[in-house]
Amino acid sequence: VQAPLPRFRECSRASMTRLGKRRWRAFVVAASAASLHCGVGQSGTWPSCQERDVVFRHAHVYGLFADLTAIEAKEGCWLSDCTNTDKFISASSGACGAACAQVDGCQFWSYEFAIRKCFLRKSDAGREAAKGFVSGAVRCRPPGDTATATAASSAVEPPTRVPVPFARAAAFAAGLPALRPCDGGVGSPGCDNPYGAMGVWRYAVNNLRLAVAGLPEAERLQHRSTLGYVKQIADDVANFYRSPTAESFQAAVGNCRAVFDALSGWLSGALPVEVALPAQPPGAPHLPGGRSASLSEGEGGGDIATATADLADGRRMPLVGFGTWQLVGQQAYDATIAALRSGYRHIDTAQAYMNEREVGLAIRDSGIPRSELFIATKISDPSEYPMLDQRLAQQLEALGTEYLDLYMLHGPSEKAGQEAAWRMLEALHDRGIVRSLGVSNFGPRELEDLLASVRIKPVYVQNKMSIYTPGEQSNGDVSMLAYAREHGIALMGYSVINPWPAMLPPMEDPHVRAIADRYGRSPAQVLHRWALQLGVAVIPRSGSPTRIAENARLFDFRLSESDMHLLNGVVSLCESTVDRVAPAWAADVYGLGAVAF
Helix, strand or coil: CCCCCCCCCCCCHHHHHHHCHHHHCCCCCCHHHHHCCCCCCCCCCCCCCCEEEEEECCCCCCECCECCHHHCCCCCCHHHCCCCECEEECCCHHHHHHHHHHCCCCCEEEEECCCCEEEEECCCCCEEEEEEEEEEECCCCCCCCCCCCCCCCCCCCCCCEEEECHHHHHHHHHCCHHHHHHHHCCCCCCCCCHHHHHHHHHHHHHHHHHHHHCCCHHHHHHCHHHHHHHHHHHHHHHHHHHCCCHHHHHHHHHHHHHHHHHHHHHHHHCCCEEEECCCCCCCCCCCHHHCCCCCCHHHCCCCCCCCEEECCCCCEEECECEECCCCCHHHHHHHHHHHHHCCCCEEECCHHHCCHHHHHHHHHHHCCCHHHCEEEEEECCHHHHHHHHHHHHHHHHHHCCCCEEEEEECCCCCHHHHHHHHHHHHHHHHCCCEEEEEEECCCHHHHHHHHCCCCCCCCEEEEEECCCCECCCCCCCCCHHHHHHHCCCEEEEECCCCCCCCCCCHHHCHHHHHHHHHHCCCHHHHHHHHHHHCCCEECCCCCCHHHHHHHHCCCCCCCCHHHHHHHHCHHHHHHCCCCCCCCCCCCCCCCHHHCCC
């Protein structure tokens, strides 16, 4: 598929040489026009004084290291030290220029849209061509702008228009190695999860639609044929979900692969699209006022040891626990010890994990009093429900404790057996052997069935939590977060950073990484913090002491409501097609419903 090369008569041949021929290749949806900026930096007035696709590198010489706390720089500083830095998070290129004007010795500045970072320079001698940047001299700033740098700290809301990396997200999804085995169709070697593969293509295509929709109108008109191919693959994906057959799968996958391969050059270099957000976006729509849960020191928060949630039975549970799934033997022991030393006081395990004895030994050897710990485990095998009390006795012995803070059914099962098991749990609760009762992997429908037959209601449900599937392993018609809150059930999220059981790895997603870069945090920290601000407790799991400690540092920063809104919107990129925006309970944050192709 070929698109004719646009003719930019106003651009010099030198500019085309500098940009390189790769940007002028086949089937690039307005690629050159979207990323090539001609005649910039020629006028002394704002905003045309900005030089686009240019960065002034520090080159170990030209960076202006200074104390930037005076201009309210708080995030994104060099080595997290804003008293000696040449960079920081800033709300806009205009704010970056204004900051340069206020710092002694600053002569030039550069601004990177994708991560909203401002760089201050003593000289422009480190000039390089670089997509996604704008740069200017100290005099290049909005007229009369003497405001501070508007650093995006944990207490400052970002602007109402934010850059969103749709093109990079589309390329990320389409380029996943796990997707390739299904290129040959259903039944191809290694294509074990065709529905999961189509879910990835749906995500990739929705991001592509938004990336193209963000181009200037003139460019979209110029490349109508290209838009036709984008519309075709969007229709192909929707057709699979209308009629999921091997034939519709092959048609969609084959066409998607051809289009994305042809567009790869443009996708790798396209700028983020600025998305307009409400002045006060709802960061947590299911919570009072639509605002994120408060995790401040005075309200049960502060750090991993003191941040707690109130359960409906009057007991308190640490908001962040340590998960032990897939940790066995010595690794389970070592990881649990590392977690306890890092401040975790909530430990989660299960019969199916086959590590309760190692977890119990780690708890014993830690020396931490039992009264300071919250220990949770599960019965995983429904065939053992008739002897549940005996199984629990074995689990208590393995864990080295006389009681459990929380005991769960690991998943739904046959109705009569499940009801009998719950009656036994209620008896154990009455005797004080189990302090609180809960379930895992139950959706709203399964919980409705259980609640209709119990004397003591579950106060806790532990489910998959992901930006792609918030609250369940797959998205349903009802929001699990809203359902749990309405019924007074605490929701615990597992595998927040793990692709399982789907294929998209959230820690590699450009949507997540762009936000993580803004805060100078790891993607894992941002994802777990997102869940916490939604009112969901989390149980991060790792075998690495470094990662275990990193996952504990979740209470010294806060995501803005706008960034929460952006993360909440990712689910609609996963579930929507040209036929409808889905799921119905999620906001159309990115405006997919307004895209005509």
